[in-house]
Amino acid sequence: MTFCSCVLRGYAPSIVAMQTQTYVEQSEPVRRPIRTFLWHYVEMVIAMAVGMLLLGPVWDTAGFLLGGERLLARPDAAALVMAADMTIGMAVWMRYRRHGWRGIAEMGAAMFLPFVVLLVPCWAGVVSGEALLMGGHMLMLPAMAVAMLLRRGEYTRRQQHAPAPDHSDAMGRGRRIRAFLVRRWPTWLALVLTVDNWVQPGVPSPWLMLLLPAAYLVIGGVRKQFGDRRMLALQLGGLLVYVLLVAVAVTADDWLVRYLVAAGWLFHAGWDIAHHRARAVVPRAYAEWCAVVDAVIGITVLLLWP
Numbered sequence: 001m002t003f004c005s006c007v008l009r010g011y012a013p014s015i016v017a018m019q020t021q022t023y024v025e026q027s028e029p030v031r032r033p034i035r036t037f038l039w040h041y042v043e044m045v046i047a048m049a050v051g052m053l054l055l056g057p058v059w060d061t062a063g064f065l066l067g068g069e070r071l072l073a074r075p076d077a078a079a080l081v082m083a084a085d086m087t088i089g090m091a092v093w094m095r096y097r098r099h100g101w102r103g104i105a106e107m108g109a110a111m112f113l114p115f116v117v118l119l120v121p122c123w124a125g126v127v128s129g130e131a132l133l134m135g136g137h138m139l140m141l142p143a144m145a146v147a148m149l150l151r152r153g154e155y156t157r158r159q160q161h162a163p164a165p166d167h168s169d170a171m172g173r174g175r176r177i178r179a180f181l182v183r184r185w186p187t188w189l190a191l192v193l194t195v196d197n198w199v200q201p202g203v204p205s206p207w208l209m210l211l212l213p214a215a216y217l218v219i220g221g222v223r224k225q226f227g228d229r230r231m232l233a234l235q236l237g238g239l240l241v242y243v244l245l246v247a248v249a250v251t252a253d254d255w256l257v258r259y260l261v262a263a264g265w266l267f268h269a270g271w272d273i274a275h276h277r278a279r280a281v282v283p284r285a286y287a288e289w290c291a292v293v294d295a296v297i298g299i300t301v302l303l304l305w306p
Contacts, residue, residue, distance in 0.1 A: 033156035037148065040155040043057035043097075044090055044144055048111075051089015052082055057195040059085070064199060075129025076122060079115045079136055086140075087111045103151050110147035114139035186285045201300040206249035206257065209264040212238040212271075212294070220281040231281065238271065259302055266298035 059081050063072040071077050087108045094104045115136040121127040129137070148155045185281075217235050226232040242264065249260040272291035276284050 033152075036157070037152065037155045040097075041145065041148060043093060044107075045141070047089045048086040048140075049089075051087070051092070052085045053192055054084040055088060056082070057199055060199045075132050076119055079119070080112075080134055082133075083140075084116050085113050085137065099154060103154060106150070107144065107147045109145040111140050114143055123191075184288075187292050190289045190296070194293055194296040197296050197300040198249035201304055203258050203261055203301055203304070204265075204297065206261055206264075208247045209242050209249075209261065209268075210239075211245055212264070212268045213242050213288075215290075216275075218280055219283075219286065223281070223283075225281045235281065240301035258304060262298045262301040264298075265294045265301065269294035270299060 019117055034079070059072060063069045072081060090107060090111065091104050094107060112256065117139075118127055118132045118135050122129065122132045151218070217239065220226055220231075220235060245260060246266050249257050249264075254258060269291045272287045272294060276287035276291065282290075
């Protein structure tokens with residue numbers, strides 16, 4: 001065996017490994033950029049929807065307080081407001097993803113452009129207000145895709161949202177924040193469902209308060225949580241308290257009804273928190289969701305008073 005043969009045999013495994021690694025590096029990323037690009041697009045749509053859900057009530061409240069409800073009810077104003085809400089949500093997420101301000105501005109322009117284009121025919125009476133809103137939303141999706149394709153390099157890097165490698169502490173905090181936000185999904189859902197209570201607060205019927213303890217009895221029974229007689233007695237005692245509270249509320253004067261209803265909902269929010277901490281009777285997600293809903297209703301009823 002010659003010297004060259006020995007050398008080649010010695011390096012052969014390394015050469016094979018390098019070739020295999022090169023093949024993997026060239027074949028694996030073929031589909032990865034496409035998946036990453038599509039996932040970025042989905043994130044953008046979610047951020048757009050979240051911005052509209054969270055900021056929409058802010059505009060409604062401002063219009064109610066400042067007397068601008070008629071202006072916001074116009075289709076052209078409503079279209080621009082919704083475009084602004086979605087653009088803000090998009091910009092916040094893009095900045096979190098470490099996109100540059102120029103890219104964020106381009107994406108914002110792409111989101112506003114469909115509405116701006118349809119405003120002129122809407123003002124001319126060629127396009128209805130409903131068509132303006134629907135058409136703007138439908139054209140916004142391809143406009144977003146075009147803006148992403150113009151900067152496709154930014155949307156095909158999976159690590160774009162991650163901090164620099166030497167910022168391990170910040171990276172850990174980011175993970176903890178994301179985990180906290182995900183765990184608190186019942187709270188966010190409850191806040192979205194109770195937006196109208198802040199915009200147009202009212203006093204719910206006292207009879208609705210009977211649903212609060214009744215739900216615990218039904219859910220606890222289905223989950224077979226009443227093996228301990230004391231827990232069942234506690235839930236029945238809570239139901240009895242609410243029966244008495246409702247009996248007083250339906251016969252009381254209007255000024256007292258508000259206090260009784262607010263007290264009933266706020267007391268049950270504390271009841272939810274206690275069961276959430278004890279992991280008893282109902283699922284923790286339900287207890288958390290119910291606590292937020294009960295607290296919002298109770299607080300908004302109290303705020304009705306000058």
